[in-house]
Structure formats: C-alpha cells, structure tokens
Amino acid sequence: MVTIKDIAAKCGVSVSTVSKALNGYSDVGKDTVERIRSLAHEMGYQPNGQARALKTNRTYNLGLLYYIKYGLGTGMSQAYFSEILNAFRAKAESYGYDITFISKNIGSSNRSFLEHCHYRCVDGIAIICAQFEDEEVQELLRSDLPCVTIDYVHPRASAILSNNQQGMRLLVARAYQLGHRRIAFIHGTPHTPVTNERIRGYREGLQSVGLPFAQEYLIQADFNDMDLCAQKAQQLMRLSQPPTCILCPDDYSAMGALRRLRQLGYSVPESVSICGFDGITLSQIVSPTLTTIRQDTQTMGALCAERLIKRIELGNQQKSMPLSDRMHIPVQFLEGETLGKCRL
Amino acid sequence: MVTIKDIAAKCGVSVSTVSKALNGYSDVGKDTVERIRSLAHEMGYQPNGQARALKTNRTYNLGLLYYIKYGLGTGMSQAYFSEILNAFRAKAESYGYDITFISKNIGSSNRSFLEHCHYRCVDGIAIICAQFEDEEVQELLRSDLPCVTIDYVHPRASAILSNNQQGMRLLVARAYQLGHRRIAFIHGTPHTPVTNERIRGYREGLQSVGLPFAQEYLIQADFNDMDLCAQKAQQLMRLSQPPTCILCPDDYSAMGALRRLRQLGYSVPESVSICGFDGITLSQIVSPTLTTIRQDTQTMGALCAERLIKRIELGNQQKSMPLSDRMHIPVQFLEGETLGKCRL
DNA sequence: CGGCGATGTCCTTTATTGTTACCATAAAAC
DNA sequence: GTTTTATGGTAACAATAAAGGACATCGCCG
Numbered sequence: 001m002v003t004i005k006d007i008a009a010k011c012g013v014s015v016s017t018v019s020k021a022l023n024g025y026s027d028v029g030k031d032t033v034e035r036i037r038s039l040a041h042e043m044g045y046q047p048n049g050q051a052r053a054l055k056t057n058r059t060y061n062l063g064l065l066y067y068i069k070y071g072l073g074t075g076m077s078q079a080y081f082s083e084i085l086n087a088f089r090a091k092a093e094s095y096g097y098d099i100t101f102i103s104k105n106i107g108s109s110n111r112s113f114l115e116h117c118h119y120r121c122v123d124g125i126a127i128i129c130a131q132f133e134d135e136e137v138q139e140l141l142r143s144d145l146p147c148v149t150i151d152y153v154h155p156r157a158s159a160i161l162s163n164n165q166q167g168m169r170l171l172v173a174r175a176y177q178l179g180h181r182r183i184a185f186i187h188g189t190p191h192t193p194v195t196n197e198r199i200r201g202y203r204e205g206l207q208s209v210g211l212p213f214a215q216e217y218l219i220q221a222d223f224n225d226m227d228l229c230a231q232k233a234q235q236l237m238r239l240s241q242p243p244t245c246i247l248c249p250d251d252y253s254a255m256g257a258l259r260r261l262r263q264l265g266y267s268v269p270e271s272v273s274i275c276g277f278d279g280i281t282l283s284q285i286v287s288p289t290l291t292t293i294r295q296d297t298q299t300m301g302a303l304c305a306e307r308l309i310k311r312i313e314l315g316n317q318q319k320s321m322p323l324s325d326r327m328h329i330p331v332q333f334l335e336g337e338t339l340g341k342c343r344l
Numbered sequence: 345m346v347t348i349k350d351i352a353a354k355c356g357v358s359v360s361t362v363s364k365a366l367n368g369y370s371d372v373g374k375d376t377v378e379r380i381r382s383l384a385h386e387m388g389y390q391p392n393g394q395a396r397a398l399k400t401n402r403t404y405n406l407g408l409l410y411y412i413k414y415g416l417g418t419g420m421s422q423a424y425f426s427e428i429l430n431a432f433r434a435k436a437e438s439y440g441y442d443i444t445f446i447s448k449n450i451g452s453s454n455r456s457f458l459e460h461c462h463y464r465c466v467d468g469i470a471i472i473c474a475q476f477e478d479e480e481v482q483e484l485l486r487s488d489l490p491c492v493t494i495d496y497v498h499p500r501a502s503a504i505l506s507n508n509q510q511g512m513r514l515l516v517a518r519a520y521q522l523g524h525r526r527i528a529f530i531h532g533t534p535h536t537p538v539t540n541e542r543i544r545g546y547r548e549g550l551q552s553v554g555l556p557f558a559q560e561y562l563i564q565a566d567f568n569d570m571d572l573c574a575q576k577a578q579q580l581m582r583l584s585q586p587p588t589c590i591l592c593p594d595d596y597s598a599m600g601a602l603r604r605l606r607q608l609g610y611s612v613p614e615s616v617s618i619c620g621f622d623g624i625t626l627s628q629i630v631s632p633t634l635t636t637i638r639q640d641t642q643t644m645g646a647l648c649a650e651r652l653i654k655r656i657e658l659g660n661q662q663k664s665m666p667l668s669d670r671m672h673i674p675v676q677f678l679e680g681e682t683l684g685k686c687r688l
Numbered sequence: 689c690g691g692c693g694a695t696g697t698c699c700t701t702t703a704t705t706g707t708t709a710c711c712a713t714a715a716a717a718c
Numbered sequence: 719g720t721t722t723t724a725t726g727g728t729a730a731c732a733a734t735a736a737a738g739g740a741c742a743t744c745g746c747c748g
Contacts, residue, residue, distance in 0.1 A: 003705095016708080019707065027723070028725080051398050053707090078426060082422055089447075096453065120442065345732095361700075363733065364734090400735095
C-alpha cells in the first residue's frame with residue numbers, strides 16, 4: 001500500500017506537507033498542493049483509516065445494534081427493520097460514515113456490546129433492533145456514547161418512532177366509517193413505548209367517534225408472533241359479542257389471524273375485518289391485500305442516521321444538543337382488502 | 345479510555361510486558377500475568393482495535409458487498425439474501441471477525457469498492473449481493489484481496505452456490521410424477537452461473553423422464569421481477585399448446601405469475617401449476633403455499649464466512665489454497681399447494 | 689569445591705505502523 | 719524589523735515486534 005511517506009519521497013517534500021495538502025490546510029503553497037494531489041491520485045493513494053483514527057480519535061464508523069430475537073419470529077420482523085437499516089445505511093454513507101454490526105461474545109471473547117464498541121472505537125451507536133430489556137443494551141444506553149434508538153425511548157438517547165397514535169386513530173376512524181362498532185385491538189409487547197402509544201391512539205380513536213372502550217376488546221399479544229395473534233383473534237371471536245373488526249400489532253400477526261380465522265370458517269372481510277400495522281411491501285402483494293398502516297421506514301432510517309451524526313459532530317459541547325429527544329414520523333393509511341363494510 | 349500504558353503504570357511493569365501478558369506470550373512470569381490480567385479486567389481495559397490493526401496489519405474486519413439493485417425489485421430479493429447475510433454474520437462473529445459494509449461514493453468522495461476496502465483495511469471481502477457486471481466489482485475480484493462470492497463464479501475467488509441443477513431436476517421430476525407433460529421454465533437473468541446451471545438441470549430433468557425439450561417452453565425473464573415473470577407466464581398461456589406447469593426463477597416471480605394467472609381466470613393449481621425457487625419463509629406463509637425449492641441459506645452464509653476466513657488465515661502461502669473453487673450446497677424440495685395433479 | 693561459560697527466565701528498551709498536531713524555521717513580503 | 723507564507727521536524731496516538739539486558743541456575747572442568 002502506498003502511504004503519505006511514499007508520496008512525500010516522490011514529491012520531494014515532507015510528510016507533514018503531504019498530510020496538510022491532502023487535508024485541505026491553507027498553509028501549503030497552491031502549486032505544491034496541486035502537485036501532491038495529482039501524484040497521490042496517480043499513485044492510487046488511499047489514506048489508512050486505522051492510522052488516521054488512532055491519531056484523530058474519530059473512526060467515522062457507526063455501531064449498529066441489529067439482532068433478531070432468537071427462536072420466535074426469526075426472519076419475520078425482518079422486512080420492517082431491514083427497510084430501516086437500508087435507509088440508515090444509505091444516509092450514513094452519504095455523510096462518509098461506515099457501519100459496523102455490534103454483537104456480544106464475538107469470537108468467544110465474551111465482550112459486551114459496550115466493550116465491542118470500545119474495541120472498534122465507533123463514534124456512536126444506532127439501536128435499530130434489539131431487546132431493550134437486556135442489561136447490556138441498557139449499559140450501552142447509559143454510556144456516554146452518542147446513541148439513537150428506533151421504537152424505544154431512553155433519557156440519554158434520541159428516539160425515532162412512528163406516530164403510532166395517529167396510526168391507530170386512522171384505523172379506528174376508517175373502521176368506524178365503514179360501519180364497525182365493535183373494534184378490537186390485539187396489541188404487541190406490553191410496556192413498550194410503541195404499545196403504549198398505540199393503546200393511547202386506539203382509545204383516542206374510539207373516543208373521537210363516540211365509541212365506548214371495552215376492556216375485553218383490548219388483548220395482549222406480541223410483535224411478529226403469528227401464532228399468538230391467531231390464537232388471540234380466535235379467542236376474541238368466542239366472545240358473546242365478538243368484534244367485527246380486529247386490529248393487529250403488525251402485518252405478520254395480521255396474516256396469522258387472517259389465516260386462522262379463514263380456517264375456522266370466517267370469511268374476511270365479509271364476516272370479520274382485520275387490519276395490520278407496518279405496511280411492509282409484502283402486505284400489498286399477498287392476497288387479500290392487507291389494510292394496514294404504512295410506517296415511513298425510509299424517513300425513520302434516514303433520520304436515525306442524521307440524528308446520530310449530529311450528536312457525534314456536535315460532540316461534547318452539550319449545549320445545543322438535548323440529552324434526549326423524541327421524533328414522531330407521520331404514518332400513512334393503506335387501504336387493502338381485509339377491512340370491509342360491516343355487514344351487521 | 346484505559347490503555348496498556350495505564351495498566352503498565354499501575355502495575356509497575358513496562359508496556360510490552362503488559363502487551364505480552366495479555367496476548368498470552370510465554371516469556372512473562374506466571375504471577376505477573378495474573379496480576380496484569382486481573383488489573384486489566386478491573387480497570388475495564390479494552391484493546392484499541394485501530395492501534396492493533398496498524399501494527400499487525402490485520403483488522404479482523406470483513407468487507408461485505410451487499411447492495412440491492414436500484415429501482416427494480418427493491419426490497420424483494422431481501423429475504424433470500426438477508427438470510428444469507430445473517431448466517432454469514434453469525435459465523436464470522438464466532439471467529440472473531442466483524443463486518444463492514446462496502447460501498448462506493450462514500451461521503452461523496454468517489455471511492456471505488458476496492459479503495460473503500462483499502463481505506464478500511466478489511467482482511468477480505470464477501471460478495472453476497474451485487475451487480476457482477478459492474479466494472480468496480482470486477483476490479484475487486486481481480487485484486488489480491490481474499491474473496492468469496494455467492495451465486496457467482498470467478499477464477500480468483502471461492503464460490504458458494506446452491507445445487508441449482510439438482511433443484512431443477514427435483515421440480516421437473518415431481519411435476520412429471522403428478523402427470524405434467526408440458527413443463528415450462530421461465531428463467532432468471534441470463535448468462536449467469538445460476539441461470540446456466542438451472543437451465544442445465546431443467547434439461548436434464550426433462551431428459552431423465554423422457555420428455556422432449558421445447559424451445560418455446562424456455563423463456564427468459566429476470567430474478568425478483570414479479571411483473572416481468574407475470575407477463576411471461578401470460579405469454580406462455582397464449583401458446584397453442586400452453587404448459588400445464590410453469591417453473592419460475594424465484595418465489596417472488598412465482599407469486600407474480602400466480603397473481604396474474606388467477607386474475608386472468610386460470611385456477612392454480614387446477615388449470616395450471618406454478619413453482620418457485622428459493623423457499624423463503626414467506627413462501628410457506630402465503631396462501632396458497634408455494635411449491636418451491638428451499639435453498640439452504642444458513643449453510644451458504646456460514647460456509648461463505650468459513651471459506652473467506654480460511655483464505656485469509658492461510659494467507660499468502662498459496663499452496664494449500666486453490667486460487668478458485670466452487671461449492672454446491674444441496675437443496676430441498678418443498679411441497680406446496682401451487683403444484684397439483686395435472687388435469688389434462 | 690570454586691570459577692567460568694552456557695542456558696533460561698523474566699522483563700525492558702527501542703523501533704515501527706501511518707497519520708496528524710504542534711512548533712520551529714526559513715524565505716519572502718510588507 | 720515584523721509579519722506573512724510555505725515548509726520541515728518531531729512527537730504523539732495505542733499497540734506489537736524484535737532485540738537485548740539482568741539475574742538466577744546449571745553443568746563442567748581444573
């Protein structure tokens with residue numbers, strides 16, 4: 001590999017001059033800069049990121065926490081998070097940052113997430129998909145590494161979420177408009193910011209159309225657990241007053257409920273309507289297409305990168321940067337075939 | 345951050361002793377090692393990867409070429425490749441390697457893939473999902489960076505592919521068994537190793553059951569292009585002797601064909617059967633479930649990592665390491681609902 | 689049994705990796 | 719003579735590699 005030393009030798013100047021010329025310092029002669037630059041290009045010079053990082057203490061590397069819950073739902077929640085990841089990556093790269101996956105126990109060396117971050121000297125970390133109840137994730141959040149989270153809120157990080165309340169209100173409003181009066185909500189993992197917001201939105205939605213809130217129509221399940229949601233949907237239909245419309249925690253769960261109810265002889269949406277949440281590409285490909293809420297993963301991922309880089313570059317002068325902040329990204333109602341006119 | 349210097353000072357020994365103690369060299373006293381180790385642990389020491397890399401010229405970082413073709417099929421081919429990616433990542437991490445996405449034009453600095461690799465000093469590169477006709481990808485392959493490819497063959501890299509021939513033979517055999525005598529094949533991107541192997545497998549399959557090969561039943565399309573495949577399927581059905589079974593290049597394409605043919609009034613599989621390829625999770629969730637070939641993405645990804653690391657660690661003594669090699673991973677037939685008994 | 693070199697253990701010193709930061713310095717300009 | 723402009727020298731950065739030094743132990747011979 002060609003280094004600045006080689007360039008210096010060939011150019012007849014010192015290494016510091018080369019360094020300064022390549023980094024755009026003003027105290028180098030104009031023609032010298034020209035000579036050095038063209039020679040560097042000609043020799044195919046690439047700076048050594050490691051050496052630069054060692055000296056400047058900046059790697060232009062972003063840590064990424066992105067791991068799927070084992071067992072349950074493997075390969076399911078993929079679509080939603082991988083869309084966010086792609087948008088995140090694209091934006092980060094446009095700012096000159098690379099991405100490193102952060103994991104624990106790398107090479108059996110029992111490194112925690114935070115230790116891994118230190119080892120790789122990442123400038124900051126984005127937590128896009130993780131189990132927040134994990135102590136190691138909490139340790140990461142408590143650390144002084146700049147941090148941005150998706151779908152989670154923490155006092156020391158920037159948070160990016162969809163406007164979940166709005167999403168639920170939209171679903172309830174549309175269902176009401178189609179004549180539904182018994183609208184149930186099977187919600188995702190309890191006690192998470194996302195679920196809390198969704199429940200609030202659901203109740204607000206009911207309230208704004210004048211429907212009463214019924215505890216029996218609010219059921220707990222999980223995210224991306226098709227079978228669990230299917231089971232809960234089935235349970236709902238056994239009520240003496242079964243709902244005419246069921247809102248699910250996500251598109252996969254909705255597909256699970258849909259399949260189960262059809263197997264049980266219910267026709268969708270004729271005898272019962274079903275809605276998803278997320279609006280993954282797939283939801284509009286399957287038949288019937290899902291009525292769902294499209295989360296703007298593109299914006300979420302991009303914003304996540306921007307916020308993180310902002311936190312990094314504003315650095316430790318913590319004046320202009322709040323310790324924590326929360327952004328809600330607008331969502332969009334997607335009309336599909338699983339929510340129909342209420343026939344009762 | 346705590347460095348070996350700090351440990352050395354606190355421990356009353358020199359930095360090199362600390363370095364040696366932590367790296368398991370034999371010429372350090374047993375109790376000294378003990379003292380240093382426990383102190384390092386206590387102080388929360390983590391080695392600085394950058395500094396280590398600078399000196400040893402090894403980063404334990406693997407470059408990953410993984411970018412989706414723009415426009416067409418975005419978010420579609422995801423499932424297959426992201427399964428491979430996950431397996432790759434898991435295996436690489438178990439060997440102590442991290443992963444860095446490689447891209448061009450990072451931060452508008454117009455770096456090529458190879459330059460990006462040099463900048464980050466990756467030890468090797470895995471090309472999991474890329475456009476191989478891209479000159480920059482070829483440059484990467486020509487370089488002396490250890491390299492492993494998925495679904496592509498190059499004289500200077502290890503290649504991992506599914507046993508595509510076997511897959512096609514299995515499909516043809518099963519279709520024949522169900523009474524089909526007019527079996528068409530809409531193939532993926534032409535002149536790629538995968539397509540070539542598939543076509544060969546298709547022809548072998550026909551031959552082994554004694555069916556003639558008909559040029560009009562071999563149609564060119566693309567991978568993961570639902571609309572194109574749908575259009576080609578429609579075209580096939582307009583033949584005077586339309587096929588009774590259509591084999592598609594991948595699951596998404598199959599779903600496209602399925603949807604289109606149903607829209608046109610054909611019932612699947614009653615009046616025409618359809619098969620996919622890949623066996624993504626989704627294919628077994630949708631209704632009807634797809635008859636398809638499951639590619640063993642788990643093994644492919646894991647093997648990809650292992651081969652790459654082997655190439656790296658055997659290093660430049662190129663005796664035991666062939667310049668190029670090719671591995672074919674067995675596939676599995678997945679019985680679904682889209683391939684049925686032939687009713688003609 | 690004492691002296692000498694050989695060997696081995698344990699640790700330190702010094703050099704090196706590629707880069708940038710900081711300070712010094714020489715020449716030119718004012 | 720002072721300022722400006724352009725350049726060079728050197729010391730970090732955190733770690734490892736190579737070489738070497740201090741000291742103890744051992745074997746062998748006179």
